[in-house]
Amino acid sequence: MKKSLLKSAIIYLLVTVVCGSTSYAQKRYNGQRIIVIMMDGFGEKYYRQALMPFLNQMEKEGIYKVVPSLMPAVTNVNNMAIATGTPPEQNGITGNVFYDDKKQQEVYIEDPSILLSPSIFQKAHAQGVKSALLSVKKKTIDVLGQYADYTICPECLTAQTKWNGTPLRFSDVYSREVSYQLFTAANTLLKTDKNVKLIYIHTTDYPMHMWPPESDSVKVFLTNIDNYIAQLHSTAPDAAILLTADHDLNHKSQAWDLEKYLAEQQTPVKIVISPEKDRYIVHHRGLGGAAYVYLQKSSDAEKVRQNLVKVQGVDAVLTKAEAVKKYHLMPSRIGDFMVLGDRETVFGHLETGSYEKLPDTYRSHGSEYEAQVPLFVFNAKKAPSADYFNWNYKLAAWLFNN
Structure with missing residues (x-):
């Protein structure tokens, strides 16, 4: 009898902890629109060198930290971790490629079956929440786009694009302008479909590969990005803006x-x-x-x-x-x-x-020397405290967790 009571008490405690943590996370999403920005290649030196007054405002009025990114410090590892709220040991993404034992060769990570954790889009979909994934890179759409209501990328075919209205025109993927066009698309969505509660924007790190933080060329790019983020806030002042990066860059x-x-x-x-x-x-x-x-x-x-x-x-x-x-x-x-x-x-x-x-002129990443990035949480009414955000992948991990 005592053993039975003890077992029941343990089960009750476990259920309470699990359900309590779930409801705790769930209370944190109350229908507020969420804009998640994954700034590819955005190290702190890039932020500090550029004129970015709106991000400065976000830093002062919200949560700002420099946090570790995941290793290897490459896009897929961190982008998929941010989009799932889980590290590679759970989501299975350990690079932009991996060695497939069955095929006996390296394989690009472009198949959604390779991702082993549910994405933020899958969680939102399960709760009836409309979402959008806007990315410079097709591989992001390939892996994460299945559950998003809207998807676009410069290289996406019509069959891979989910979009209403006028077809979008994009500049070359190796340009600064392609990221601007993603923000314009996000702004259009905020204006035309207010039922979209989650917008995830993945920019390009091409400018950071081309230029160091002190270069005027990259400073112009980042100042323009700052203006586009400010426009999103102007269009949707009620929306939370969550921003972090996957990696920094250095000369090699x-x-x-x-x-x-x-x-x-x-x-x-x-x-x-x-x-x-x-x-x-x-x-x-x-x-x-x-x-x-x-x-x-x-x-x-x-x-x-x-x-x-x-x-x-x-x-x-x-x-x-x-x-x-x-x-x-x-x-x-x-x-x-x-x-x-x-x-x-x-x-x-x-x-x-x-x-x-x-x-x-060569610049790249992947090592521990590129594994520190800025993190911003702005206007998020139900966000956890600053202590919670101790990794870049925690940026949106607290959303849609039921």
Whole structure:
């Protein structure tokens, strides 16, 4: 009898905790319109160097913090985490590509079945809340667009676009203007369909790949973005604006093709994957500050590790277990080793040789040196306290959680 009562009490306590936390989160969404902005490549130096008076207002009147982003510091890892409110160990996204054991090759993350956690759009849809996903990158629409009521991107075909009214015209994906056009589309939605309660905007980091924070070219871009965000607030003063980034950017002076290098050292491996690699090669050539190394056989591990740690520009070589623990990664979707570059080193496929000196204009990301980003929560009536927002992926994790 006592055991039965104790068991009942434990079950009651667990139900109370689970339901209590759910209702706590649910109370935080009361029908307010929400604008989520994922500013690709927006590090704090970019924010501080540019004239952005509306973001300055958001900082003063709301919550502002500089928080860690997830590793590897690439778009898919962080964008999918922000859109699901979960880290890679839960959502399964460990790069822009991953090694598919069945196909025995690297695969771009463009299939929604690869995402293992429900997105904010799926949660909103389950509650009958209309949403919109506006992205510069088609891969974002491919993975997240299924449950959104509106979707657009510059490269989306008619079948992939869900939009009412006049067809939208976009500039080239490698431009500043394409992000402006997304904000214009968002502003139109706020005016024409007030039943849309969630708008998620994913901009491009192309300007940050092209120019450092002190460049007038990127300053103009960011000042214009600030004006567009101010317009959204003017159109929908009732709306909350939640903004963060996926990664920062830095100049990189050298690149290593670790697969070629290890073959040269007589310790060949199955494959080395750059989590940075995607279809937007003009941005970064697929080179990034982290790499996953897949062994041919486990007995090669120590010799391969010894050769990796000798590479100039390698900060650390982590085992799978170490990488999973440190960076909250899914073990089945990373290599036997995770290699981390220093501030000026990137890894990936090189056409000739295992090493290349990079031009002074080259900028990329992927390492811990790009894994700190700004976070803003503005005009959100039911948002958690500032302490809650200790990672970029927590930005909208508190919404639609029932």
